Amino acid sequence: MTRHPTDTPQFYLTAPSPCPYLEGQQERKVFTHLVGSRAQALNDVLTQGGFRRSQNIAYRPACEACKACVSVRVRVDDFHWTRSFRRQWRRNADLIGTASTPAPSAQQYDLFRRYLDARHAEGGMSDMTVLDYAMMIEDTHVETMLIEYRRRGPDTFLTGSGEGPLLGVALTDLLSDGLSMVYSYFEPNAPSRSLGTHLILDHIERARALALPYVYLGYWVNGSPKMDYKARFQPQEHLGPDGWHPAN
Structure with missing residues (x-):
């Protein structure tokens, strides 16, 4: 079973894949796990820093050639x-x-x-x-x-x-x-x-x-x-x- 640290978040980078919003662009994401007793506080900080949540993952765009995604x-x-x-x-x-x-x-x-x-x-x-x-x-x-x-x-x-x-x-x-x-x-x-x-x-x-x-x-x-x-x-x-x- 894979165990994720709950006190200090570790961040990972996805491989490039086709962007679902802009034709011809490639997207990459940086992500971390939202688990453990500090998940709520971490979700607060990361959302304020432009991350989004999907299940127990927080992610944000990390595209090398495009900055079209803007947190609103x-x-x-x-x-x-x-x-x-x-x-x-x-x-x-x-x-x-x-x-x-x-x-x-x-x-x-x-x-x-x-x-x-x-x-x-x-x-x-x-x-x-x-x-x-x-x-x-x-x-x-x-x-x-x-x-x-x-x-x-x-x-x-x-x-x-x-x-x-x-x-x-x-x-x-x-x-x-x-x-x-x-x-x-x-x-x-x-x-x-x-x-x-x-x-x-x-x-x-x-x-x-x-x-x-x-x-x-x-x-x-x-x-x-x-x-x-x-x-x-x-x-x-x-x-x-x-x-x-x-x-x-």
């Missing part, structure tokens, strides 16, 4: 609610997100597969099995939560939970200074709801309620249309060589 976080207190955001928020007023300890379900996986098949059929996650999905949700040593989004029902005021079909899911880490959206997916057959936007707006409001200053959105990739949506959430900060700074 939204400033919660100053967030600008545009007219478009307000319309989308009102459109989804019938939805409620219920947070719980991460646990996979068949209903989640069914929605996950529909989302991948519709949005990312050629992506690296397209061949994930039920077991792979369960590991993505459960395999963690840090404080995280799973938020399920469903329509409000007649008993919601009593239970605090939505009812009916599952429309969206977010796996979210709780940090000392914010919420980090690890992975989210949603019903692809409800385009009028703009569910991807709604999940981010909901996280901004959750962070505000918790008095947390940031929502971490992962990487914005300059030149990748898939990542353009992240630039809509302003004001935001980008991580550069000299630390976090307001995005222009």
Whole structure:
């Protein structure tokens, strides 16, 4: 059995592989393991330093010839609610997100597969099995939560939970200074709801309620249309060589 040190993290570098966002580019990643009693504190520090979490791995790009991936976080207190955001928020007023300890379900996986098949059929996650999905949700040593989004029902005021079909899911880490959206997916057959936007707006409001200053959105990739949506959430900060700074 391979044992990983829990006190002093060791970092590793992956071999080059085709970039999933920019055609013709090669990507490399530096990564370490998030295990043991210090995993939560390490996840805090690494996320603030531009890393992302996947299961019990923290990683960040380490590409030699490209710097297109930029870590992005939204400033919660100053967030600008545009007219478009307000319309989308009102459109989804019938939805409620219920947070719980991460646990996979068949209903989640069914929605996950529909989302991948519709949005990312050629992506690296397209061949994930039920077991792979369960590991993505459960395999963690840090404080995280799973938020399920469903329509409000007649008993919601009593239970605090939505009812009916599952429309969206977010796996979210709780940090000392914010919420980090690890992975989210949603019903692809409800385009009028703009569910991807709604999940981010909901996280901004959750962070505000918790008095947390940031929502971490992962990487914005300059030149990748898939990542353009992240630039809509302003004001935001980008991580550069000299630390976090307001995005222009």
